[in-house]
Amino acid sequence: KNQVEQSPQSLIILEGKNCTLQCNYTVSPFSNLRWYKQDTGRGPVSLTIMTFSENTKSNGRYTATLDADTKQSSLHITASQLSDSASYICVVRDAYSGAGSYQLTFGKGTKLSVIP
C-alpha cells in the first residue's frame, strides 16, 4: 500500500531560525513528489515539485531535496518568517500507467509555528 509519512507532526521555531521537514514514502512506481504549503482554512499552494532525476530544487527560502533510492525527501526553510506558519504537506504521485489511473498519496503534514 502506498504511504507517505511526514515528520515531525508539529514544530515550533523562533523567527529567523532554519528548519527541516521530512517526508518518507513507499509509493511505487514513483512519478513525482510535491511539497505544498497550507495556511489554516485555505487551500494548499505548491512550493516545489521534484521528479525522479532531481535531487534539489529551490523556491526562495524553501529548498527541497529528494533521494529516490531511499525514498526520502526533505523541505528546508531558511531564515524563517512569521508567515511561514502553516502546514506543509508532502504529496507523492505514482507513475501513470496509461491503462489505469494514477494515484496521489498525501502525507498528513507537518504543522509549523514560527514565533517571534
Add this chain to the structure above:
Amino acid sequence: DSGVTQTPKHLITATGQRVTLRCSPRSGDLSVYWYQQSLDQGLQFLIQYYNGEERAKGNILERFSAQQFPDLHSELNLSSLELGDSALYFCASSSGDPMNTEAFFGQGTRLTVV
C-alpha cells in the same frame, strides 16, 4: 487568488441529507480534482475528472459522486450524510493530465453535518 472558485464556502446540514458542492476551475484547465480534509487529518484525494471524463479515483465513498460538465465546472454530490462527513472539501484544477503540472486549489467548502 488561485482562480479556482468553490461554492458555497460554508454549508451546514443535517444527517441523512444530500448536498452539492460546486467548483469552477481556472480558465482553460481541463482537470478537476476533489479532496476531503477532515479535522486534524491530511488531505484525502477523492476523484479526478479530465475534460468531462473520470480519470482517477481515490478514497471516495459510494455515497459520494461527482461529475464534470461540458463547460468544465464540476460538482461533488454527497448523499446520506453522516456526522463523519463533516470536513473541508477542496477542489483543484490543472491545465491537463500531464505528469508535472501544478494543481491550483480553491478555498474550499466547509461542510458541517449536525
